[in-house]
Every structure is written in C-alpha cells, then in structure tokens.
Amino acid sequence: RPGCPGHTTWGEMWVRILAVLLRLAQAVAWLFHRVVGPPRSLPPRTLLEFEAEAKRRLGATSAAFFYFSYVDGEGLTLRRCREVYDGIRLVPRILRDVSSVDTSTEAFGSKLRLPVVVAPTAMHRLATPDGEVAMARGAGLAGIGYSFNWMLSNRRYDEISQEPGVKWLHLYIYEQRDLVQRALELAASKELEGVFSAVIVTSDHPHTRVQDSVVPEFQRSWYTSPVDLSELVFPNQVACGMPPMTYLDMLRMSSEELQNKSGRNDRKLSFDFIRWVKSQTNL
Structure with missing residues (x-):
C-alpha cells in the first residue's frame, strides 16, 4: 500500500x-x-570508398595504411592522375541490344574478362595475413590480370603461382644482370610451366623516395602494422640466389647496404635492356 x-x-x-x-x-x-x-553496410563500389574502408580497417595513422597511401612531395602527380581519371567520360549508347555484353579483351596472348590488371605492388601481407595469395585468388576470380610482384612478402610462393588466372612476371632492373636472368629462368622452369604469359618491368623505380620517405615512417611506427615485419620475407630473392631478407632487416639497413644485398637498380636503363630481356625469354 x-x-x-x-x-x-x-x-x-x-x-x-x-x-x-x-x-x-x-x-x-x-x-x-x-x-x-x-x-x-553496402560494400565499397568506388575507388575512394575502397580507400575509406582500408583506412577504417588498417587505422588512419598506422604504418600499414601509410605504406599504401603515401604521396611524395606535395602530391601533385597524384592529384593530376585523379583529375585525368575523373575526366574520363563514358558515352552512353541507347536503343542497343544489351542482352549479351562482352567486356573481355586480349593482352599478350591472354584473355582478360575485364581490361584490368593488378599492377605490381609489394607487401600485401601488411593488409591481410593471406597477402599475395588472396590478391592472386581475387584477380583470378574476377578474370583480370595479376602482376607477380618481385617484392612479394609471402612464403606461400607455390600457392600464389597455382591460383588460376592470367599472371605476368614483374621484374626490377638490376645492374646485376645475373639476378634478372635467374628470375627469367625460374619463370620458365618446369615447375612454373604455363604460369606466366608475359614479363612486366618497372622502368621508373624511385631510388630515393622509398628510402627517404617510406622507410623512416616504418622505422618510427612499424609496430602498429597488423603483422610482424620479421615474418615478411622476399622469397624471390632467395630463389635467385640472394641471401634471405625480411622487411624488418630492410628497415635496419642503409640505402647502400640494401642495394648491395637485394640488388642495385640500374640507372642506365634504356630500351637496350628491354631488348636484352626479350632475348633471354620466350615470354
């Protein structure tokens, strides 16, 4: 009561x-x-939406996100590239039969479902533990090309090469021609027969940008990465007879030490080198 x-x-x-x-x-x-x-939420659809999702998952201030998103200088080249990309216009075609649409194309003798190729990019394991295996699998499922990057960070070398899809072998241009030759021989070896259909070469390697910009950032905050950098290896180096090296090893080296251990990029690069590569392989 x-x-x-x-x-x-x-x-x-x-x-x-x-x-x-x-x-x-x-x-x-x-x-x-x-x-x-x-x-x-709805999955990302545009490039900027994918970038925002990567920032959310990796952390906006993490060294991993910095590696994938950093710009050199004032970012003029990046802005101009985006302006050119945004300037592309698709001309609409109406009153056309679209019951059967074919977006495929052919590149270097291989058919792509879409005219898209994953460019040579390193250190995929900074984004996900599966790293290059996941990227190669995704490219194969999408029917697009995949560049087998020289600086891949995954020990699961065989899994990457065995994923279905179009693959191109990526090379850096080293003064030590024997390193390049070994890479080409490995790509044509019996165990990798039929894996690669072409060779893609980096012709504008940033000699100072990585060493002066990216490496110091990782030295400052590498511990924020989602994986242990001592587990990020470069199996291509070992396959070509160079000593084993992890990403953590690379961070502790000077520019001179790094080039002596992993190959010195040739600053005399010209079309003569491309002709030499063609003479060394049937790809």
Whole structure:
C-alpha cells in the first residue's frame, strides 16, 4: 500500500518493471547480434570508398595504411592522375541490344574478362595475413590480370603461382644482370610451366623516395602494422640466389647496404635492356 513502510509504491514498481524490460531487450539484442551478426553496410563500389574502408580497417595513422597511401612531395602527380581519371567520360549508347555484353579483351596472348590488371605492388601481407595469395585468388576470380610482384612478402610462393588466372612476371632492373636472368629462368622452369604469359618491368623505380620517405615512417611506427615485419620475407630473392631478407632487416639497413644485398637498380636503363630481356625469354 502506498505510503506504508516496507511497501513498494506504484512508481517504484513501474521503474522496476521498466528495468527488467530493458534488460530483456538488451539480452534479445545480444542474442540477435550473435546469431545474425552486426548490421552490414553496402560494400565499397568506388575507388575512394575502397580507400575509406582500408583506412577504417588498417587505422588512419598506422604504418600499414601509410605504406599504401603515401604521396611524395606535395602530391601533385597524384592529384593530376585523379583529375585525368575523373575526366574520363563514358558515352552512353541507347536503343542497343544489351542482352549479351562482352567486356573481355586480349593482352599478350591472354584473355582478360575485364581490361584490368593488378599492377605490381609489394607487401600485401601488411593488409591481410593471406597477402599475395588472396590478391592472386581475387584477380583470378574476377578474370583480370595479376602482376607477380618481385617484392612479394609471402612464403606461400607455390600457392600464389597455382591460383588460376592470367599472371605476368614483374621484374626490377638490376645492374646485376645475373639476378634478372635467374628470375627469367625460374619463370620458365618446369615447375612454373604455363604460369606466366608475359614479363612486366618497372622502368621508373624511385631510388630515393622509398628510402627517404617510406622507410623512416616504418622505422618510427612499424609496430602498429597488423603483422610482424620479421615474418615478411622476399622469397624471390632467395630463389635467385640472394641471401634471405625480411622487411624488418630492410628497415635496419642503409640505402647502400640494401642495394648491395637485394640488388642495385640500374640507372642506365634504356630500351637496350628491354631488348636484352626479350632475348633471354620466350615470354
């Protein structure tokens, strides 16, 4: 009875009922979250949306996101590239039969479902533990080309090469021609027969940009990376007879030490080198 000692008032009773209902709602929400999962947003569709998703997953200030997103100088080249990309216009064609559309094309004797190729990019394991294996698998499923990067960071070399799809062998241009020759011989070896259909060469290697910009950033904050940098290896180097090296080893080297151990990029690069590469392989 209201007002009597030891008795609950109507107001207090309703407060307790609401508290029980609130706890029940929280329990139902928790159970729904465990069974159904968190609410899902639409997957990224544009390049900028993918960049925003990468920033969210890797962390905007992480060394890993910096590696994939850094720009040199004031970023003029990046801005101009985006301006050119944004300037591309697709001319609409209406009143056309689109019941059967073919977006495929052929490049260097291989058919691509889309006219897209994954450019040579290193250190995929900074983004995901599967690294280059996941990228090669995704490219194969999408029917696009995949550049087998020289500086790949994954020990699972065989898995990458065995994923279906179009693959091109990527090379850096070293003064030590024997290193390049060994890489070409490896690509044509029996165990990799039929894996590669072409060779793609980096012709504008940034000699100072990586050493002066990227490496110091990793030296400062490498511990924020999602994987242990001592596990990021360069199996292509070992395959070509060079000593084993991890990414953490690379961070501890001077520019001179790095070039002596991993190959010195040739600053005399010209079309003569391209002709020499063609003479060394049937790819």
